Amino acid sequence: MKRKHYRRGMSETIPVFLDCDTGIDDALALAHLLSRDDVDLVGIGAASGNVTAAQAAANTLALLELAGRTDIPVAVGGEDHRAHPFDGGAPHVHGANGIGGLDLAAPAVTTVEGSAADLLITAAKAHPGRLRVVAIAPLTNLALALDQEPELPGLIESLTIMGGAVWGAGNRTPFAEANIAGDPEAAALVFAADWPITLVPLDVTRQHRFDESDRAALLAAGTPMTSALGEMLTTYFDFYETVLGERMCLLHDPLASMIATGDVVPDLTRATAIRVDQSDGPERGRTAPVDGEGTLVVTSAPSESARLLLAQLLGEA
Numbered sequence: 001m002k003r004k005h006y007r008r009g010m011s012e013t014i015p016v017f018l019d020c021d022t023g024i025d026d027a028l029a030l031a032h033l034l035s036r037d038d039v040d041l042v043g044i045g046a047a048s049g050n051v052t053a054a055q056a057a058a059n060t061l062a063l064l065e066l067a068g069r070t071d072i073p074v075a076v077g078g079e080d081h082r083a084h085p086f087d088g089g090a091p092h093v094h095g096a097n098g099i100g101g102l103d104l105a106a107p108a109v110t111t112v113e114g115s116a117a118d119l120l121i122t123a124a125k126a127h128p129g130r131l132r133v134v135a136i137a138p139l140t141n142l143a144l145a146l147d148q149e150p151e152l153p154g155l156i157e158s159l160t161i162m163g164g165a166v167w168g169a170g171n172r173t174p175f176a177e178a179n180i181a182g183d184p185e186a187a188a189l190v191f192a193a194d195w196p197i198t199l200v201p202l203d204v205t206r207q208h209r210f211d212e213s214d215r216a217a218l219l220a221a222g223t224p225m226t227s228a229l230g231e232m233l234t235t236y237f238d239f240y241e242t243v244l245g246e247r248m249c250l251l252h253d254p255l256a257s258m259i260a261t262g263d264v265v266p267d268l269t270r271a272t273a274i275r276v277d278q279s280d281g282p283e284r285g286r287t288a289p290v291d292g293e294g295t296l297v298v299t300s301a302p303s304e305s306a307r308l309l310l311a312q313l314l315g316e317a
Contacts, residue, residue, distance in 0.1 A: 021049025021137035023094035045116025077116035100235030138182030153195030162256035164287030176285030
């Protein structure tokens with residue numbers, strides 16, 4: 001039986017480890033975490049997903065430079081996925097470099113020595129029982145960390161994953177969401193481990209969006225970070241216009257980071273076990289609910305979540 005989910009009070013600093021494949025919605029999630037005075041971002045692991053792990057790390061470092069947070073360690077994860085090579089990412093969604101083609105200045109700092117898995121394990125041991133892990137990429141790095149330290153789940157307060165399509169359609173295939181489809185074998189290992197998982201799937205992220213008014217507000221704020229976010233959203237909106245018929249985007253990753261920190265409290269959740277399809281068939285990467293209660297799946301979040309996110313990014317909340 002997996003341990004119960006719980007949330008620490010917001011009166012104390014929350015140590016958070018972010019595992020990401022920094023594309024545009026990852027950048028929004030990163031900016032959200034940086035906006036919170038009560039979040040101590042103790043490390044960031046870069047995974048191959050939207051872009052290569054190396055490019056994701058470079059994007060992350062450049063964004064941290066914009067925010068004046070070069071103190072946060074960033075480590076590169078495995079370039080390839082558990083059972084197959086990296087397939088090239090999603091340039092049609094996030095642009096060739098993952099951040100909408102935005103040409104950010106090269107950061108003054110580089111990635112730390114060791115892998116993303118090493119950095120996660122170190123962070124967990126430094127904050128035993130308190131660390132919150134936010135995973136918004138294929139779960140390659142988390143699976144590698146489990147390989148190295150099987151007791152890792154016992155050191156984690158919570159693991160919040162943006163991924164999967166449990167009762168709805170996928171976005172990589174009709175059945176599978178992109179993060180889970182990227183590395184189904186890693187995802188299967190992660191869901192089988194004994195840590196308290198909150199899953200933020202497409203079922204709920206499709207309900208929350210930014211539109212042109214939000215992009216304009218970010219640009220008008222004029223800070224280096226908000227300006228970068230506003231500019232890169234142009235590329236994201238270009239893609240979503242072909243999907244949704246309107247210039248807007250879905251808030252996949254930042255919704256997960258907001259739930260992980262307690263900024264957003266879900267309206268509805270369902271406890272279930274998750275089986276990840278690892279076959280070579282059409283349902284590869286599918287996250288199917290099965291008997292059990294190991295994962296808390298978010299199915300609804302407050303409608304004002306997008307407005308709260310914008311206020312946080314603008315420094316107004």
